[in-house]
Amino acid sequence: MSPSTSLRAGLDFDAVSAEDVSRVFGRRRALSKISFRARRGAILGLLGPNGAGKSTMIAVLATLLRPSGGRIRYGAYEAAASGPALRAAIGLLGHDLFLYPELTARENLVFFAGMHAVADPDSAAADALRQAGLESRADDPVSSFSRGMRQRVALERALIHEPRLVLLDEPFTGLDDASAAALLGRLQALRASGAIVVLATHDLDLAEGLLDHAVFLRDGRMVEAVDHPERVRSMYREIMNRRAGLYGPPGAA
Amino acid sequence: MFARIVWLVLRKDLTVEVRSLEIAYTTVFFAVSCVLVFAFALVREGQAPEDGAAGILWISIAFAGTLALGRAFERERQSETLRALLLAPAPRPAIYVGKLLGILALLVAAEAVLLPLVALLFQEDVFAHPVWLAAVLLTGTVGFAAVGTLFAAMLVRARSRDVLLPVLLYPITVPVIIAGVRATAVLLQPxxxxxxxxxxxxxxVAFDVVFVTLALWTFEPLMTD
Known part of the structure; x- marks a missing residue:
């Protein structure tokens, strides 16, 4: 995927902007006025503890949830008006892997390549299996794979249509050191190819040195946004402690 | 594009089902159990109540269909693959039609087992007018499955989906079941x-047109969010 020849012929964009995005589930406010801008050729990290709203933000960016307030702009486009053409430019690796356990790795990849109208699904699936290092297990059912192997197939599933916007929710879950290192290399290659990468994680050690921008979330609120973050772990601790002091201990009125 | 997505979803569903046979076995087993229970309860000295066979055939189809609908979407929920389908740049009504055809294939297979069983237990000549009976069964099954597929997809994230599906489905499909029972009963007369x-x-056919049109129209907005 090179910037010059990149991606699909349809809708394309250089940046994704969240503008005062809020999302409410019943009486619970999962996101409250979140604003940031993710650019092409850069990795933006959504960092925060469990329940901070990272996965909800990823689902909103993926067009799977509508914001209750504010808006997401994909370059000059908005989700409601762009529909399938916009979805063709988005790749999502979620908490759940979106794979059919009864199908083989190859069948899963060919199916999703077909669903994304990839010109040659068989060849795209073969390339994806090579990228995942799973050529020898290509025709085994996904149910027989370890969590790490499934995660690798799921990542290739999310990237099989060469999306402009790559959304990754805790992509390091279940990966051993070698697989995590391979994923880091893949993310850097995506950045070099001109993709917009948004990564939600609380694995701060792996995020170290990877992120171009970091957005810190806590309790659905954006508490800090930092460009070119360094020493992410200590920065995270310092920001979260500061906010904890501001809000008081959990349960306090 | 539309037909290609329908075919992809249908082929995927059938491949998964052929590998596991989970829904086929449970649906057929449940449908056969229904017919057997009713047969033992209602048939006296080899004589079934008038029009009993038609009613029991359709009750079994409805009960087994509800089971198949629930399981078909439970499978999409377990790995959240329904989200992946909805994220694909495909017309969402095509995804609906693909799922509907998969459910229809399962129900037609169950009906192929049920018909000879009903003929045997209720001493009915169900194959006297095979083309007409096939047309009645197919149109009735399409109407039932069209509504059922929509509701099962809609309820996939609801906590009490197993209870809600029949509660919503049966009142709306009652006209289809009644028309199916009446048409089948007439066909079983001497x-x-x-x-x-x-x-x-x-x-x-009119019910099918209305239900399928409404389902195609509402599937996209219902599945967003």
């Missing part, structure tokens, strides 16, 4: 009144 069969069949 002297078949074809005008009556045509009337019920036309009614079933």
């Amino acid at each position: 002297e078949v009144e074809m005008a009556l069969v045509r009337f019920w069949l036309a009614l079933l």
